[in-house]
Amino acid sequence: MQTIFSGIQPSGTLTLGNYLGALQQFVELQDEYDCYFCIVDEHAITVPQDRLALRKNIKSLAALYLASGIDSNKVTLFVQSEVSEHTQLAWILQSINYVGELERMTQYKDKSKGQEAVSSALLTYPTLMAADILLYNTNVVPVGDDQKQHLELTRNLAQRFNHRFNDIFTIPEIRIPKVGARIMSLQEPTKKMSKSDTNQKGFISMLDEPKQIERKIKSAVTDSEGIVKFDKENKPGVSNLLTIYSVCTGESIESLEQKYAGKGYGDFKQGVADAVISVLKPIQDRYEDLIDSEELDLILDKGAEKASFTAGKTLKKAKKAVGLGRVR
Ligand code: ATP
Ligand code: MG
Numbered sequence: 093m094q095t096i097f098s099g100i101q102p103s104g105t106l107t108l109g110n111y112l113g114a115l116q117q118f119v120e121l122q123d124e125y126d127c128y129f130c131i132v133d134e135h136a137i138t139v140p141q142d143r144l145a146l147r148k149n150i151k152s153l154a155a156l157y158l159a160s161g162i163d164s165n166k167v168t169l170f171v172q173s174e175v176s177e178h179t180q181l182a183w184i185l186q187s188i189n190y191v192g193e194l195e196r197m198t199q200y201k202d203k204s205k206g207q208e209a210v211s212s213a214l215l216t217y218p219t220l221m222a223a224d225i226l227l228y229n230t231n232v233v234p235v236g237d238d239q240k241q242h243l244e245l246t247r248n249l250a251q252r253f254n255h256r257f258n259d260i261f262t263i264p265e266i267r268i269p270k271v272g273a274r275i276m277s278l279q280e281p282t283k284k285m286s287k288s289d290t291n292q293k294g295f296i297s298m299l300d301e302p303k304q305i306e307r308k309i310k311s312a313v314t315d316s317e318g319i320v321k322f323d324k325e326n327k328p329g330v331s332n333l334l335t336i337y338s339v340c341t342g343e344s345i346e347s348l349e350q351k352y353a354g355k356g357y358g359d360f361k362q363g364v365a366d367a368v369i370s371v372l373k374p375i376q377d378r379y380e381d382l383i384d385s386e387e388l389d390l391i392l393d394k395g396a397e398k399a400s401f402t403a404g405k406t407l408k409k410a411k412k413a414v415g416l417g418r419v420r
Contacts, residue, residue, distance in 0.1 A: 093124075093125060093126045094124075094125050094126070094231040094232060095125060095126045095127075095128070095228055095229055095230050095231050095232075095262075096118075096121055096125040096126070096127045096128065096230065096231070096232050096233070096234060097127075097128045097129075097130070097224060097225050097228045097230040097233055097264075098114060098118060098127075098128075098129060098130070098233055098234050098235060099129070099130040099131070099132035099135070099172065099221070099224055100114060100115075100129075100130075100131065100132065100153060100157075101132050101133075101135045101136040101287075102131055102132075102133050102136050102146060102149035102150045102152070102153045103135075103136040103139070103141065103149070103287055103288045104149065104287035104288050104297075105149070105152060105287060105297040105298060105299050106153065106156050106287060106297065106298045107275075107285050107286070107287045107295040107296060107297060107298065108275060108285065108295070108296040108297075108298065108336065108368060108372070109236065109274075109275035109284065109285035109286070109287075109295065110236075110287060110298070111160065111298055111371075111372075111375075112269070112272035112275055112336070112339045112340075113235070113236030113237070113269060113272055113273055113274065113275060114234065114235060114236055115156070115157065115160045115162075116160070116269075116272070116339075117234045117267070117269050118157075118160075118162060118167075118234060119160060119161040119162060121232075121234060122162060122163060122166045122167050123166065125231075125232065127166070127167040127168065128167070128168045128170075128228050128230075128399060128402075129157055129162060129167055129168070129169050129170075130169075130170055130171070130172050130224060130399075131150055131153050131154060131157075131169075131170070131171045131172060132172045132221075132224065133146065133150055133171055133172055133173050134172045134173050134178065134179060134220060135172070135217060135220060135221070136149075137213065138203075138211055138213040138214040138217050139203060139211070139214065139288070150171060151383065151388065152299075152383065154169065154171075154388055154391070154392055155379050155382040155383045155388060156298055156299075156375070156379060157169055158378070158382055158388070158391070159375045159376070159378035159379040159382055160375055164391040164394075164395075168395045168398045168399055169391055169392065169395045170392060170395030170396045170398075170399045171392055171395075171396060172224065174392070174396040175396055175399045175400050175403055177223075177227055177400065177403035177404055177406070177407045178220065178223050178224055178227065178403070179220065179223075180223075180407055181223035181226065181227055181403075181406070181407050181410055182216070182219050182220040182222070182223035184223075184410055184411070184414055184416070185219050185222050185223055185226075185249055185253070186216055186219050187414075188249060188252050188253060188256065189216070189218075189219045189222075189245075189249060191215075193245060193248075194215050194216060194218060194219070195215070197217075197218055197241055197242065197245070198241060199217070199218075199238065199241070199242065200214060200215055200217070200218075217242075218242045218245050218246070219249070221242050221246065222242075222245065222246040222249045222250070225243075225246050225264050226246065226249075226250055226261045226262070226264075226406070227402070227403040227406045227407065228399075228402055228403065228406070229261075229262045229402075229406065230262060230264045231262060231264060231265060232264065232265050232266075232267050233246075233264050233265070233266055233267065234267040234268075234269075235266065235267070235268065236268065236269075236273050236274060236275075236284075237268055237273040237274040238274065238284055239266075240266060240268070243264070243266040246264060247263050247264065250262070250263050250264070251263060253410075253413075257413035257414055258409075258412075258413035260406070260409045260410060260413055271335060271338060271339050271345075272335060272336075272339040275332065275335065275336060276328065276332040277289060277291075277294040277295065278293060278294055278295065278296070278308055278309065278311075278312040278313065278329075278332075279291055279293050279294040279312070279313055280294065280313070281312075281313055281328035281329040281331075281332045282328050293308055293311060295308075296308055296309070296368060296372075298372055298375060298376070299376060299379065300372075302369045302373065305365055305368055305369055305372070306362075306365040306369070309333070309361050309364050309365040309368065310361050310362075310365070312329060312332075312333060312361065313329045314327075314329040314330050314333070314357055315327055315329060315330065318356055318357060320334070320348070320349055320352035320353070320355070320357070320360050321349055322334050322335075322345050322349065330357075330360075333360070333361065333364045334348055334349070336364055336367070336368065337363060337364045337367050340364075340367040340368055340370070340371045341367045348363075351363075
């Protein structure tokens with residue numbers, strides 16, 4: 093069986109973008125692959141986090157994985173900082189990762205733009221991500237479109253390591269959904285939807301109340317043309333809503349365009365809101381049952397133990413290949 097690894101940061105409450113770009117495909121993949129799903133809290137601290145909010149978001153993210161349909165009997169669900177091999181391998185990989193290649197990463201450029209002080213961890217974020225993936229001999233990494241560049245770097249680092257030291261890392265493939273790989277902000281539809289966006293109206297949180305979802309979609313930025321048509325260049329707002337509508341209902345974009353031909357944006361936005369609510373409401377109901385359960389902690393304990401076992405074996409090989417420590 094092939095192995096999958098993917099992570100999500102507990103840097104806020106998950107958005108509809110995280111669900112459609114990542115979580116939804118995880119659920120489909122769990123039957124066919126040996127899956128490692130990680131709550132990457134060490135990635136989250138590359139930008140400032142409130143201590144208590146971070147703690148809360150870690151548990152909340154775990155509950156959302158499960159509420160979305162992830163089965164803890166099939167996958168390994170764990171918290172990154174509870175498996176110390178991640179940062180240890182990241183350090184080794186930093187020794188073969190060039191500052192120039194890290195500075196070229198668009199996520200680094202976006203997240204450091206306009207900041208007074210930028211942590212060095214924000215720069216080496218992709219190296220830690222490479223370690224996350226390579227520790228589990230991962231074959232496939234299902235992520236949204238924004239992670240393409242980081243995945244390419246992971247592959248380069250694995251190849252560089254294998255070539256320079258010893259052939260120990262599997263070279264992972266990226267898997268991006270056909271539709272929904274890049275859900276855009278509702279307020280600035282040329283920018284991706286992000287859970288750490290300071291403008292709450294730009295994203296739909298997976299835990300937003302139905303009324304809130306409706307309000308946010310109704311105030312989503314569109315255009316003055318009044319025609320429901322997919323045209324990413326000229327109509328980014330409407331195109332984003334069409335994408336959301338299509339992924340939430342399974343209806344094709346063409347058939348949605350036909351359905352709303354001659355109708356205004358009011359009707360269309362109501363349709364989008366109803367579609368989103370019908371996807372998120374059942375997840376929210378399951379979330380309520382899980383969030384304070386003891387079961388959640390037991391699942392994460394078991395996950396960390398299982399992940400450590402695999403990660404430990406890979407780290408040992410990597411240290412040996414590089415010449416760290418003593419041979420006994
Ligand atoms: P942050 O703003 O803190 O970076 P984020 O919303 O970008 O948060 P991440 O934890 O960085 O979320 O990413 C988790 C997963 O969600 C990744 O697989 C990423 O590719 C995917 N993802 C993030 N944003 C979107 C989006 N707008 N559309 C589709 N997939 C997305
Ligand atoms: Mg992100």
